Amino acid sequence: MTRATLKDVAAHAGVSHQTVSNVLNGHPSIRPTTRERVLSSISALDYHPNQAAKALREARVTTLCFASFEHDPDTLSDPYRNLIQAALTAEANAQGYSLATAFLAHDEASLDELRQRYLQRSIGGAVIIGTRLQAAQWERMTSWGMNVVLLDHFLPGTPHTVSADYASGMRALVAHHVARGRRDLALVLPTRDYGSTALMRRDSFFAAAKAHGVRARHIDGDWSYASGERALLELHASGDLPDALLGGNDRMATGALSAAHGLGLSVPGDLAISGFDDFDFVQYLHPKLTTVRVPHAEMAREAARLLIALTSGEDCVTPPPYPVSLIVRDSA
Amino acid sequence: MTRATLKDVAAHAGVSHQTVSNVLNGHPSIRPTTRERVLSSISALDYHPNQAAKALREARVTTLCFASFEHDPDTLSDPYRNLIQAALTAEANAQGYSLATAFLAHDEASLDELRQRYLQRSIGGAVIIGTRLQAAQWERMTSWGMNVVLLDHFLPGTPHTVSADYASGMRALVAHHVARGRRDLALVLPTRDYGSTALMRRDSFFAAAKAHGVRARHIDGDWSYASGERALLELHASGDLPDALLGGNDRMATGALSAAHGLGLSVPGDLAISGFDDFDFVQYLHPKLTTVRVPHAEMAREAARLLIALTSGEDCVTPPPYPVSLIVRDSA
DNA sequence: GTGAAAGCGCTAACAA
C-alpha cells in the first residue's frame, strides 16, 4: 500500500496542493467549505505528511538527543536514567519533537559520532547527563553550534544547566543527623569530578557540620555500590568509625549498608546511614533508608523545555535549582 | 555559519554534484584522482550530507523506535530498561540507524501517536518491551504495516519475539531450593498477563516441583516491590508459611525480603528467598539475593538486529530462547 | 482565497 501524498489529497479534494498545505499548516484565509473538503479528503485517504520532506523544506530538525555516559555507573544501574528519559520524551513529544538516544564514552570516536549526527541534521541539540562530562567536551560540542543543556551537572562556563538545590538538602541532612545525636559525620562522595554538583554537596556538608560544631570528614567514592561498601570497610579498618555515614547517592549508601551488615554493625544503633536520590528500592532495604529526594523527572522536563527554547532561538535563563526534600526512614 | 551542500563540494572540487554523490556512496567507476580531489574538498568544507534530503530521496527511514509502557512498574524502577536501551542504541547505531523513544499507555491516544510517527516516516519499526502489551495492540500495530519485535514477551501469533529460557531457569531454581532441603515452595508472579513469559515460568515451576515431589503454590503479584512484600505478609497472616519464596523478579523478591525483616523471620534460616533477573542492587541486599541471571543486553541486541533485518525486507526466524544462569548467593 | 512556479539537498537514470 503506497501512502497518499499532498498531491493525492489535492486531486481528491479538487484543489491545488498548496491549498492542502495551507489547510494543514493552519494558514488563515481559507474558505471554510474548502477547508472542510480538504480535511475530509485527508481522512478519507488517511494522509500523513512526510516528515522527511517537511524537514528538508523547512530546514528544521525535529529530533533532540538524550546523551548519557555508557560506562558511568549512574547511567545504567539506577532508575535515574529511566526517569529522565521518560520525562524528556514526554516533554519533547508534547512539543512536537522526538527524542533520540546516544551513549557517550570518553574517546574521540563517540564525540565525533555526536558531531556527525548534529551536522547531518539528525539531531538538533542535546540534553546531557553524567558528571563525567568534561569541560573540554562541552566546549567541543558547543563549538559545532549545537545547543546543549546539562542536567544535574555544573561545569565552569556552562550557561544552560538544570540542577537541584543540593546545598540545602545537605544542610537538612546534616541537621537531621545532629538532631539525632550524631557528632562524627563521614560523607562518601566523588571529588575527582571537579565542577560537578559533588563539590557543592561537599562544601555544604563541611559548612553545615562546622555550624553545628560536629566532626566532619570526606571519603572518596565513585557513585557505585562497591565504592560505598569499600568506604565503610576502610573506615572500620582504620579503627576510627564515624557515628553517621552520609552516602552521596543512594547507591553508595546501599553499599555501605551492605558492608555494615557484613561487619555486624547495627544500623542506626552503631551507625546511622543516609542516602541521596530516593530511588524506589531504598525503602525496601533493611533498615529502610533515610535519604534526600531529588525531583529528577521535573528537572528533566525543564531541561527539555530549555533545549527546545534554545533550539528555537529564544534566549533563555537557567532556572533556579529545584528544591529537594529530606525523607526520614529508619536508617538514620 | 551555513553548512556546505553537495553542490558546494562539487564546485570546490570542480566536478558535478553527481560525482560527489557517487564518491560518497562508494559507487565504482570513479577515477582515483577524482575521488581524492572530491574527498579533500569534502573535508576542506567539512561537508556532512543532509539526512533529511537523503531520507526523502531514498524513501528510507533510518530511525527505529524503542517503546515501553509508561506505567509498567518494570519500565521505570529497574535498571532493566536502561540496559536494553543501551544495547539497542549500540546495535542500531552500528547499523546506521538511530533509536527514538516512545512510552506507551493503555489508551487509544498513545497507540495513535505511534501510528502517526510510523505513517509520517519518523520511525521505521519498533522494539517493544513490557508484558502489558496486549494482543489487540500488537495486531493494530502490525496492521499499519509496521514491523514490531517483542522483547521478552510472548503473545499468541507474534512471530518476532526475543526471549530467554525461563523454563530451564525455573527448573534450576526449584532444583536448587530442593537440594537445600526446601519442601514447600511459593512462587510470586503475575498471571493476569496471559500470553506473557510469566505463564511459562509458572508452568515450569509447578512441573519442576511435582517432579521433585514437593509442595508448590502460586501467589499473584504485579512485578512491583510492594506486591512481593504483600505476598509474604499474606502468607504469614494465613499461618501457612512456605519454606521457600520464589520471587518472579528481583523486585518482588526484594519486597518479600523486606517483609521478612519486618516479621522477624530469618532468611534463609526460616525462609529461603530467591529472585529472577540479577540486577546490580540485589547483591547489596541483606542477605545477598540468590537469583537467576537473564542476559537482557544480549537479547536486546538481537531484537535490534531482527528489527533491522525485517525492515530491510529480509525474512527472519525468531532466535531460540537465550540461556539463563542460576546465581547462588546467601538468601537461598 | 487560490493556484502556478521554484527549490530545499539529495540520488537514480540516462546521456555524453
Add this chain to the structure above:
DNA sequence: TTGTTAGCGCTTTCAC
C-alpha cells in the same frame, strides 16, 4: 568515467 536531467514531498513567494 563524468555530467545532465528529473523528481522525492513539501513549503514559500508571488501572481491571479
